[in-house]
Amino acid sequence: xxxxxxxxxxxxxxxxxxxxxxxxxxxxxxxxxxxxxxxxxxxxxxxxxxxxxxxxxxxxxxxxxxxxxxxxxxxxxxxxxxxxxxxxxxxxxxxxxxxxxxxxxxxxxxxxxxxxxxxxxxxxx
Amino acid sequence: xxxxxxxxxxxxxxxxxxxxxxxxxxxxxxxxxxxxxxxxxxxxxxxxxxxxxxxxxxxxxxxxxxxxxxxxxxxxxxxxxxxxxxxxxxxxxxxxxxxxxxxxxxxxxxxxxxxxxxxxxxxxxxxxxxxxxxxxxxxxxxxxxxxxxxxxxxxxx
Numbered sequence: 001x002x003x004x005x006x007x008x009x010x011x012x013x014x015x016x017x018x019x020x021x022x023x024x025x026x027x028x029x030x031x032x033x034x035x036x037x038x039x040x041x042x043x044x045x046x047x048x049x050x051x052x053x054x055x056x057x058x059x060x061x062x063x064x065x066x067x068x069x070x071x072x073x074x075x076x077x078x079x080x081x082x083x084x085x086x087x088x089x090x091x092x093x094x095x096x097x098x099x100x101x102x103x104x105x106x107x108x109x110x111x112x113x114x115x116x117x118x119x120x121x122x123x124x125x
Numbered sequence: 126x127x128x129x130x131x132x133x134x135x136x137x138x139x140x141x142x143x144x145x146x147x148x149x150x151x152x153x154x155x156x157x158x159x160x161x162x163x164x165x166x167x168x169x170x171x172x173x174x175x176x177x178x179x180x181x182x183x184x185x186x187x188x189x190x191x192x193x194x195x196x197x198x199x200x201x202x203x204x205x206x207x208x209x210x211x212x213x214x215x216x217x218x219x220x221x222x223x224x225x226x227x228x229x230x231x232x233x234x235x236x237x238x239x240x241x242x243x244x245x246x247x248x249x250x251x252x253x254x255x256x257x258x259x260x261x262x263x264x265x266x267x268x269x270x271x272x273x274x275x276x277x278x279x280x281x282x
Contacts, residue, residue: 071167072256102194
């Protein structure tokens, strides 16, 4: 039933300018499952075998500004509620997932990891 | 002395007087792709600070860019490589190669940087307020505008 609902929601989603929810929908569709915000939050702060976690630069609170762990350059908040520019441009989103997943996990992120992360970020108040 | 010679002398002394200041100015030419892609993670380092060989070597390996993945799509990579090539180096930068003849990738390892910073002890760069010799803005507040002049330097505690 949930899958049917999901498919219906996806089918009804217009393909205009990208919104954070469009990205969530896209990753959920690829993963075949709904994003889990709790899992996304754990993924965000955890290290994945490397030196950095997502939160090394973005801080553990995605609604506040971060700093690049190496260069110290300020980074605007990642959560859409705090920064309306986030997750509105496919090329940018793809580029940063490619780079940052490689830095943090030494591989690409899976669709379900991205869905979890989006669910976590969209859920920020 | 003819008046032309006099004018020339005046002109020359004005040039000589302004040289030391000019030497530490590195105006970064405007380039939207360079600004967006390079300056999103760090200061837009002036292209003039490395020679063309160094920039070429750097732009050929962006997936391992000082320990991070800075990869770009090919169109943007080429656009930035061309921009850096066109604005690279110059006489005051010299050739930026190491002792074995390999292109230097770190501005902080170039002969000019080392000479200009010989009064700064390595411990200074370790300060939490500075973090790294590559953090130009920590001491050169107007580095983003290409201003590295002596009078603008303030080394934080």
